[in-house]
Amino acid sequence: MTFHFLGQSGFFVQTGDYEFLIDPFLTGNDTAADKPGDFSPAYIILTHAHGDHYGDTEAIATRSGATVVASYEVVTYLGKKDVKGQPLNIGGEVTLPFGTVKQTPAWHSNSLPDGSYAGMPAGILLGLEGKRIYHAGDTGLFSDMAMIGRGGLDLAILPIGDLLTMGPKDALEAVKLLKPKQVIPVHYNTFPMIEQDAEAFKARVENETDAEVVILNPGERLTL
Numbered sequence: 001m002t003f004h005f006l007g008q009s010g011f012f013v014q015t016g017d018y019e020f021l022i023d024p025f026l027t028g029n030d031t032a033a034d035k036p037g038d039f040s041p042a043y044i045i046l047t048h049a050h051g052d053h054y055g056d057t058e059a060i061a062t063r064s065g066a067t068v069v070a071s072y073e074v075v076t077y078l079g080k081k082d083v084k085g086q087p088l089n090i091g092g093e094v095t096l097p098f099g100t101v102k103q104t105p106a107w108h109s110n111s112l113p114d115g116s117y118a119g120m121p122a123g124i125l126l127g128l129e130g131k132r133i134y135h136a137g138d139t140g141l142f143s144d145m146a147m148i149g150r151g152g153l154d155l156a157i158l159p160i161g162d163l164l165t166m167g168p169k170d171a172l173e174a175v176k177l178l179k180p181k182q183v184i185p186v187h188y189n190t191f192p193m194i195e196q197d198a199e200a201f202k203a204r205v206e207n208e209t210d211a212e213v214v215i216l217n218p219g220e221r222l223t224l
């Protein structure tokens, strides 16, 4: 399977015969290497509905007919726009044709682009091809990450931008709790306020843990 980085927290995932998007923020993202029209996924998974995650969800789903996997409140909102949805809430897991998707806690806030209530923000735990992948969404550090790491993680996607999410120091602590094999840092350098040195983060994590940090520029991919 491949995880193609869209920039900010977004990914285009190809697994078996299936393709899906996570947090597809492309329009208005100056760092993005892709355009919304490049993708016609069957599913779009959202950690939460802030603009830098919700992004092009509505336009892509309307065009491709994708089902949006998100909080009950976001799915209800999109339903009024004739977009199909699969609601989840924290702790809930759904089995889809390509694997499993489970919502995990995230310490953050959440609202839709028009300001309406979007339910709880979340992380997502994916079960794909026998591998476990955790996308933390936007969150601060929390000790229950150790529980998410139980059972082993092949990949953890963690924000390092600080101010609005964990910064590099707390993301290092998150790696120690999660114990993933590989880490992709995200949610940095998209805007001046979340500028970070990803190479310094990589050096520190690889010095203090067994995890490998994979730095992806928008448009680059990791094969698992």
Ligand code: NI
Residues within 6 Å of the ligand: 048, 050, 108, 109, 138
């Ligand atoms: Ni957010």
Ligand code: MN
Residues within 6 Å of the ligand: 050, 052, 053, 138, 164, 187
């Ligand atoms: Mn964000």
